[in-house]
Structures are given as C-alpha cells and as structure tokens.
Amino acid sequence: MSQANISESEVDIVIGALHSDLTLFMNEWRPFFLRFHIIIVKDPDLKEDLQIPEGFELDVYSKSDIERVVGSSTAGLFSGYSCRYFGYLVSRKKYIVCVDDDCFPARDNMGNVVDALAEHLFNLKTPATPFFFNTLYDPFRKGADFVRGYPFSLRSGVDCALSCGLWLNQADFDAPTQALKPGVRNLRYVDAVMTVPVRTMIPVSGINIAFNREVVGPALVPALKLADEGKLRWETIEDIWSGMCVKVICDHLGLGVKTGLPYVYRTQRGSAIESLKKEWQGVKLMEDIVPFFQSLRLPQSASTAEACVAEMAKTVKEKLGQVDPLFLRAAQAMEDWVKLWASVASSTG
Amino acid sequence: MSQANISESEVDIVIGALHSDLTLFMNEWRPFFLRFHIIIVKDPDLKEDLQIPEGFELDVYSKSDIERVVGSSTAGLFSGYSCRYFGYLVSRKKYIVCVDDDCFPARDNMGNVVDALAEHLFNLKTPATPFFFNTLYDPFRKGADFVRGYPFSLRSGVDCALSCGLWLNQADFDAPTQALKPGVRNLRYVDAVMTVPVRTMIPVSGINIAFNREVVGPALVPALKLADEGKLRWETIEDIWSGMCVKVICDHLGLGVKTGLPYVYRTQRGSAIESLKKEWQGVKLMEDIVPFFQSLRLPQSASTAEACVAEMAKTVKEKLGQVDPLFLRAAQAMEDWVKLWASVASSTG
Numbered sequence: 001m002s003q004a005n006i007s008e009s010e011v012d013i014v015i016g017a018l019h020s021d022l023t024l025f026m027n028e029w030r031p032f033f034l035r036f037h038i039i040i041v042k043d044p045d046l047k048e049d050l051q052i053p054e055g056f057e058l059d060v061y062s063k064s065d066i067e068r069v070v071g072s073s074t075a076g077l078f079s080g081y082s083c084r085y086f087g088y089l090v091s092r093k094k095y096i097v098c099v100d101d102d103c104f105p106a107r108d109n110m111g112n113v114v115d116a117l118a119e120h121l122f123n124l125k126t127p128a129t130p131f132f133f134n135t136l137y138d139p140f141r142k143g144a145d146f147v148r149g150y151p152f153s154l155r156s157g158v159d160c161a162l163s164c165g166l167w168l169n170q171a172d173f174d175a176p177t178q179a180l181k182p183g184v185r186n187l188r189y190v191d192a193v194m195t196v197p198v199r200t201m202i203p204v205s206g207i208n209i210a211f212n213r214e215v216v217g218p219a220l221v222p223a224l225k226l227a228d229e230g231k232l233r234w235e236t237i238e239d240i241w242s243g244m245c246v247k248v249i250c251d252h253l254g255l256g257v258k259t260g261l262p263y264v265y266r267t268q269r270g271s272a273i274e275s276l277k278k279e280w281q282g283v284k285l286m287e288d289i290v291p292f293f294q295s296l297r298l299p300q301s302a303s304t305a306e307a308c309v310a311e312m313a314k315t316v317k318e319k320l321g322q323v324d325p326l327f328l329r330a331a332q333a334m335e336d337w338v339k340l341w342a343s344v345a346s347s348t349g
Numbered sequence: 350m351s352q353a354n355i356s357e358s359e360v361d362i363v364i365g366a367l368h369s370d371l372t373l374f375m376n377e378w379r380p381f382f383l384r385f386h387i388i389i390v391k392d393p394d395l396k397e398d399l400q401i402p403e404g405f406e407l408d409v410y411s412k413s414d415i416e417r418v419v420g421s422s423t424a425g426l427f428s429g430y431s432c433r434y435f436g437y438l439v440s441r442k443k444y445i446v447c448v449d450d451d452c453f454p455a456r457d458n459m460g461n462v463v464d465a466l467a468e469h470l471f472n473l474k475t476p477a478t479p480f481f482f483n484t485l486y487d488p489f490r491k492g493a494d495f496v497r498g499y500p501f502s503l504r505s506g507v508d509c510a511l512s513c514g515l516w517l518n519q520a521d522f523d524a525p526t527q528a529l530k531p532g533v534r535n536l537r538y539v540d541a542v543m544t545v546p547v548r549t550m551i552p553v554s555g556i557n558i559a560f561n562r563e564v565v566g567p568a569l570v571p572a573l574k575l576a577d578e579g580k581l582r583w584e585t586i587e588d589i590w591s592g593m594c595v596k597v598i599c600d601h602l603g604l605g606v607k608t609g610l611p612y613v614y615r616t617q618r619g620s621a622i623e624s625l626k627k628e629w630q631g632v633k634l635m636e637d638i639v640p641f642f643q644s645l646r647l648p649q650s651a652s653t654a655e656a657c658v659a660e661m662a663k664t665v666k667e668k669l670g671q672v673d674p675l676f677l678r679a680a681q682a683m684e685d686w687v688k689l690w691a692s693v694a695s696s697t698g
Binding site for chain 2 (some may be wrong): 010046109132134135136137141143144145147148149151153154159164166172173174177181184185186187188189190191196197198199200201202203204205233234237240243259263282286287290307321334
C-alpha cells in the first residue's frame with residue numbers, strides 16, 4: 001500500500017446550507033477552502049437567498065437544480081441535512097470533504113489553527129490498518145510507528161475510504177443527553193487518528209467527514225429519515241445510518257475507516273429541550289439498527305459499493321421491514337439512490 | 350454496571366527487578382507508591398543484591414522463594430521479564446498494577462506529573478464498552494459522554510478487567526524498528542482512554558499495565574519464551590502472548606480491555622543493533638500467533654479464566670504445535686500455570 005498523493009483538483013468540498021447567511025462560515029474557512037472547488041447545496045426547505053462572500057470557486061445548487069437532476073418525486077430525499085448528499089451525487093471528483101455550516105476551524109493543544117482539509121486528505125492518502133490494533137494509534141503519523149508485536153504482514157495496511165473527524169465545544173450528543181447536560185462542552189483535543197477495527201461498528205457523524213467518492217460514494221446514502229425529522233443534528237440519524245452502510249461495505253471490500261483528527265469547532269444551535277418534545281424515535285431505532293449492521297454480511301458477488309448498497313437494501317427490507325415502516329422507506333431510498341448514482345454518472349461521465 | 354470503588358488495600362504493585370539498583374526508580378515513584386503494598390520479584394538470573402530505598406511497605410521475592418513455592422523444575426518460567434508473573438501468583442489482592450523498572454512518572458500536556466496508579470484504577474473501576482465504538486473515547490471520563498447514535502442498551506457497559514497504559518520517550522518497538530529508527534521518540538501524549546472493541550486483537554505490552562487479578566489473573570501467563578530470549582523488552586514477546594490470552598478470555602467472558610492513559614516515561618536501555626544479531630524469532634512467530642488468536646473461540650463450558658487457559662492450552666498444542674516446538678512448550682507452561690495458580694490459591698487462601 002503506497003501512500004497516494006492527492007491533488008487539489010481531485011477534491012470537492014461539499015457544504016449543505018441549512019442557514020442562509022454563510023458569510024461568517026465561509027470567511028472563517030477562507031484560508032483553507034481557497035485551494036479547492038466547493039459545492040454548496042441549499043436545503044430545499046430554506047426560503048431565503050443564500051449569502052455567500054466573494055472569492056471562492058464554487059457551484060451552488062438549489063431546489064430547482066435538484067428537481068431538474070433527480071426529478072421532483074425523488075427530490076424529497078435531499079431535504080434538511082440530507083441536501084449535502086446531492087453534492088456527493090453531482091460531484092465528479094475522487095474525494096469529498098464535508099463540514100456542517102455551523103462549524104469553524106478549531107485550534108489544537110498548542111493554539112495552532114487546524115487545517116481540517118489537509119488532515120482529512122492525509123488520513124485518506126495514508127493506509128488504514130483495520131486487522132490489528134496499534135496501541136500508539138496511527139502508525140503513519142510523523143514520529144509514530146507500529147509497536148512491538150504488530151505483524152509485519154499487516155503493516156502495509158489497506159486503502160482508507162472514510163475519514164471521520166471530531167468536534168470541539170459543542171459535542172455531537174443526542175437530544176436526551178444534550179437536554180440532560182446542556183452545559184457540557186467537549187474541551188479535550190485528543191491528538192490521535194486511528195483505524196476503526198474491522199467488524200467494529202461506529203456511529204459516524206456527518207458533521208465533519210471526508211471520503212473517497214470513487215470507491216464508497218454510493219454508500220453515503222440519504223436513506224433513513226425520521227418521521228418528525230428537524231433541522232438540528234440531534235433530530236437526525238441519516239448520517240449514522242449511512243455511516244453503518246459505509247463501514248459494513250469497507251469491511252466487505254477490504255477498505256479502512258479512520259476516526260479522530262481533524263477537529264472542527266462546533267457552535268451551539270437550537271434547544272435540546274424543544275427537541276425532546278418530539279418523539280425519541282432515533283434513539284429507539286438505534287436499538288434495532290446496531291445489531292442489524294453488526295450481523296450483516298454481504299455476498300462475495302457484491303464487489304462494488306453500488307452492488308453492496310443494493311444487496312443491503314434487500315436485507316433491510318427482509319429483516320427490518322416489519323420492525324418499522326421507516327426501514328421499508330430507507331430500503332426503497334437505497335434502491336433509488338443506486339439507480340440515481342448510475343444515471344447521474346452516465347449522464348455526466 | 351455500577352462504578353466500583355477500589356480501596357488501596359485491594360491493590361498490589363508488582364515490580365519485576367531486572368536491575369539491582371532500584372533506588373532512583375523507587376524514589377521517583379515514591380509519592381504514588383507509598384499508599385500501596387508492593388511486591389518486588391528479583392529476576393532469578395540477577396546475581397547482585399537489590400538496592401531498595403527505605404520507607405515502603407513491600408515484600409521481596411528472590412530465586413530461593415520462587416523455588417520454594419513452585420519447585421525448582423517450574424522455576425524456569427520466572428526468569429527475565431517473566432519474574433513479575435511470580436508476583437501475580439503470590440499476590441492475594443484483587444487488583445495488580447505493574448510497571449517496568451526502567452519507567453518513571455510521565456508528565457501530561459500541561460506539565461503535570463501523571464499519577465499512573467490512580468489512572469489505572471480509574472480505568473478498572475469504570476465500565477468498558479467493547480460492543481460499539483464511542484468516537485469521543487472513554488464516555489466515563491470527566492467532560493465526556495456517549496455520542497449521538499450510541500445505543501442506550503449498551504451504555505451500561507461491562508466490567509473492565511485489564512488496563513493497558515502507554516509510554517512516552519522510548520516507545521515499545523520491536524528490535525528491527527528500533528534499529529532502523531534509533532532516534533525516534535514517542536513525544537505525543539494522547540489524552541484518551543478507549544475500550545478495545547470485542548474481537549479486536551491488540552499487542553498488549555507488559556511495560557505498564559493493571560488488571561483485575563481475581564477475574565483474569567490466571568490469563569496473565571508466562572508461557573511463550575523465545576529460544577534466545579534476552580533481558581531487553583524487544584527480545585521478548587511473553588507479554589504479547591499473555592495479552593492475547595487475556596483479550597480472547599475477556600471477549601469470551603464479557604469483560605473489557607482498555608488502552609491509552611496512563612503514560613509512563615520510559616528510558617532507553619540496550620542496543621537494538623546488538624539485539625538484531627539474535628534471530629528475529631519473535632517477529633516471525635507473530636505471523637502465526639495473530640491469526641491463531643483472531644480465530645480462537647472458547648467453549649461455553651469454560652466460565653472462568655482458569656478453565657479458559659486450560660482450553661486454550663489444548664488448542665495451542667493442536668493448532669500451533671506443528672508450527673514450532675516453542676508453542677508446545679507454551680501450551681505446557683499454560684497447563685502448569687493453571688495448576689500452580691490453583692495450588693498457590695488453596696495453600697494461601
């Protein structure tokens with residue numbers, strides 16, 4: 001596994017705009033975003049015009065663009081936090097980096113501003129090591145290596161397909177935790193990246209991620225929409241679901257998922273107490289979702305992310321369909337998504 | 350899973366003395382060691398008298414004590430780094446903390462001296478969460494919690510049986526890595542503790558560990574001795590082997606293993622180049638050891654660590670016996686150890 005070089009022209013930054021004024025957001029990220037092409041997808045439910053400062057190389061997609069590309073019957077997939085998935089769909093780049101619009105550059109323990117883009121791309125270009133745990137974390141970071149006892153045959157690793165970053169200040173809790181501990185802030189900058197071991201399931205947050213679109217793009221699927229889904233992170237689990245899809249597919253295809261650095265600084269928004277008035281649907285569903293994905297095995301014949309998602313959709317229908325009709329809709333969305341991915345690829349490729 | 354309180358009287362510190370002058374070592378650790386009872390086991394190959402400063406509550410065991418307790422035919426198990434296992438055997442305490450005699454208290458990122466004892470005991474008394482990954486690391490640390498998507502049914506966790514600490518300065522590399530990168534120092538203090546996921550194998554280093562002796566003591570077994578084993582860490586893999594035994598047993602019994610904090614500061618000793626003149630036996634053996642333990646499953650009937658080790662010994666003989674006669678001797682040592690553990694327990698209990 002040689003370390004891949006990533007050129008800036010291979011990367012799209014995708015931003016889902018849930019708020020109309022992106023001025024502060026874009027200006028804070030300016031020094032880091034400037035090198036890259038940016039795709040901004042406006043939440044189709046957002047009425048106001050977007051405010052975006054000058055000076056970036058970017059394409060903006062809004063409701064009419066979404067309907068034009070996917071048809072008005074499928075456009076519903078892309079509301080709220082799921083609007084970003086439209087950016088994944090229309091991007092023609094190999095790599096995607098995606099950050100929520102309420103996040104700003106973080107500072108490390110030395111007070112230096114973190115270049116989250118560079119750190120994500122480093123994670124993606126260096127190998128992942130899912131088959132054995134390295135106690136000193138990422139062996140490919142400067143100053144690190146494999147520890148005594150680490151088999152040499154496993155040291156070359158596998159390609160990393162997904163890099164999950166973290167959040168300082170406002171952590172990514174669910175509504176009950178947020179309501180119970182409204183004052184808790186994540187202040188601990190943990191200076192580590194690690195590969196999530198094979199067959200270990202992880203709650204991937206969509207707040208701050210990067211991935212190899214070419215190999216796992218179709219697995220990042222906007223499938224699970226809660227009945228009463230809102231516009232706050234803790235009112236969604238669409239990213240958790242698609243993260244489980246990606247992890248199972250990476251395990252199946254021999255790819256890696258990393259978690260840890262980079263951090264972003266996340267600001268507070270919304271009232272968790274208000275969110276509590278909604279049903280705890282997401283929290284309840286996780287009790288079925290986790291065992292399902294933990295035991296899910298894909299057939300050897302599924303050798304691409306598209307094929308894996310299509311296989312998964314069938315199993316979701318079979319195994320989770322009777323638990324909640326939401327899962328039937330998720331399975332349907334996964335099937336639609338795979339077709340959409342193929343048709344958009346063929347029309348623009 | 351409630352958090353257990355650990356009283357100082359339930360803890361033994363076990364030190365394997367591979368060097369006769371423990372003055373600096375004991376004095377550096379004095380503020381932290383003073384609260385606890387200490388067992389020092391002198392490497393039976395060490396000729397000089399031990400130098401130990403005054404003021405500690407301790408018992409020292411030497412070659413004659415080992416022979417008296419285990420018989421002269423079995424005493425060979427306890428040479429070199431394996432002398433510490435004699436301390437595990439004769440301790441009557443519930444918890445053991447064990448640190449190599451070339452390690453000193455480390456400093457954290459703020460410059461504060463780390464109380465490794467307190468941090469190990471915190472790891473052991475708070476639950477482990479092996480069944481799902483928490484992206485913000487140990488949810489039981491101050492200021493941390495479970496992230497969005499973490500199933501509530503898994504949040505109570507399981508008992509933690511083993512806490513694996515890390516090392517600043519001199520990292521725990523094997524001889525080839527150490528020879529290739531003699532100047533590399535581990536300078537990164539990663540402020541995190543995490544549970545090693547179920548079914549994930551980890552190279553447990555014996556340099557800085559703590560464990561619940563009552564539940565997994567018999568699994569820390571001095572079984573695998575290299576043909577040309579020396580007195581340097583990188584010339585041994587006895588701890589890696591016993592760590593794999595513990596991990597498989599914890600997975601089987603529904604217990605947890607944590608890794609991360611606390612750090613110790615490890616000083617340099619010996620020449621890796623000299624070690625390279627020996628055969629790379631440990632490095633080669635790991636290629637067989639890792640897949641063996643990854644696929645090892647224990648019968649439901651094995652419900653204690655003793656029973657698990659006895660079962661493992663049989664499988665080691667069957668599956669690894671023909672690979673290298675060293676594994677036959679390891680299996681024999683595991684059988685001897687389980688008997689020894691029972692007889693010492695009955696004679697002192």
